[in-house]
Amino acid sequence: MSTTLHFCKYQGTGNDFVMVDDRANQFDAADHQRVRHLCDRRRGIGADGLILLRQHPEYDFEMVYFNADGHLGSMCGNGGRCTVAFARRLGVIETDTRFLATDGPHEARIEADGLVHLRMQDVRGQQEIDDYGVFLDTGSPHLVRFEPTGILAGLDVFAEGRALRNGELFRQKGTNVNFVEAPVAPGQPWQVRTYERGVEDETLSCGTGVTAVALAASRHGAASPVQLRTPGGELQVAFEAQPDGSFTHIYLSGPATFVFEGEV
Numbered sequence: 006m007s008t009t010l011h012f013c014k015y016q017g018t019g020n021d022f023v024m025v026d027d028r029a030n031q032f033d034a035a036d037h038q039r040v041r042h043l044c045d046r047r048r049g050i051g052a053d054g055l056i057l058l059r060q061h062p063e064y065d066f067e068m069v070y071f072n073a074d075g076h077l078g079s080m081c082g083n084g085g086r087c088t089v090a091f092a093r094r095l096g097v098i099e100t101d102t103r104f105l106a107t108d109g110p111h112e113a114r115i116e117a118d119g120l121v122h123l124r125m126q127d128v129r130g131q132q133e134i135d136d137y138g139v140f141l142d143t144g145s146p147h148l149v150r151f152e153p154t155g156i157l158a159g160l161d162v163f164a165e166g167r168a169l170r171n172g173e174l175f176r177q178k179g180t181n182v183n184f185v186e187a188p189v190a191p192g193q194p195w196q197v198r199t200y201e202r203g204v205e206d207e208t209l210s211c212g213t214g215v216t217a218v219a220l221a222a223s224r225h226g227a228a229s230p231v232q233l234r235t236p237g238g239e240l241q242v243a244f245e246a247q248p249d250g251s252f253t254h255i256y257l258s259g260p261a262t263f264v265f266e267g268e269v
């Protein structure tokens with residue numbers, strides 16, 4: 006029998022999360038069915054994922070991320086930004102923080118206007134895969150596909166993303182799939198739509214996804230900082246490209262918004 010759960014709902018450029026203050030370590034992380042139910046948009050609260058904020062002896066907090074399918078997920082960039090805002094609301098941090106996530110330590114800063122700058126883990130490189138696109142891991146696995154100008158808005162991201170995510174190449178571990186359109190004029194943003202593993206649908210944005218897109222776009226003329234537009238809003242990714250093909254000093258910046266709090 007589950008106890009009453011107090012939660013906060015947050016969203017980062019439309020990627021939305023149930024946030025739980027689990028500093029008392031009470032939430033059963035093995036209860037996949039409960040996480041799935043809480044994320045269900047008809048029978049539960051509704052979200053792309055659920056995030057536990059837990060105590061950690063060496064960091065300000067630990068972030069534990071679950072995809073909407075109820076299973077532990079890999080790093081969530083938008084969720085990381087929302088967790089920083091949640092930690093600020095709880096009084097766990099002031100403005101600067103160093104926290105632990107599933108892919109290791111992250112530094113972040115939250116501005117007075119709520120904008121969050123999240124440092125991502127370094128990325129070793131990227132792999133061009135004929136007929137598929139570019140594959141890289143920014144804390145979560147991402148396939149990046151550069152599409153011709155003008156087709157992104159009409160693309161069936163659900164069908165095309167699902168086919169690639171479950172196809173022969175990625176079936177075993179899955180991948181997130183990002184469909185990208187380059188800017189049509191200088192100063193315009195790169196446009197991105199993402200099919201997300203573990204949500205198994207298009208989300209309004211994906212933080213590790215736009216990070217992967219910005220790094221892959223650096224081979225198509227994109228210079229740091231890269232502005233990216235998703236159906237859920239605009240994000241910025243700054244980075245340093247190293248001579249060996251790796252990327253360091255990667256920062257994902259964007260809003261993280263409190264939506265409501267409640268009990269269930």
Ligand SMILES: N[C@@H](CCC[C@H](N)C(=O)O)C(=O)O
Nearest residue numbers: 081082083145203211212213
């Ligand atoms: N929405 C997240 C990505 C969360 C993990 C992803 N669904 C996966 O399973 O790889 C983000 O903002 O990065």
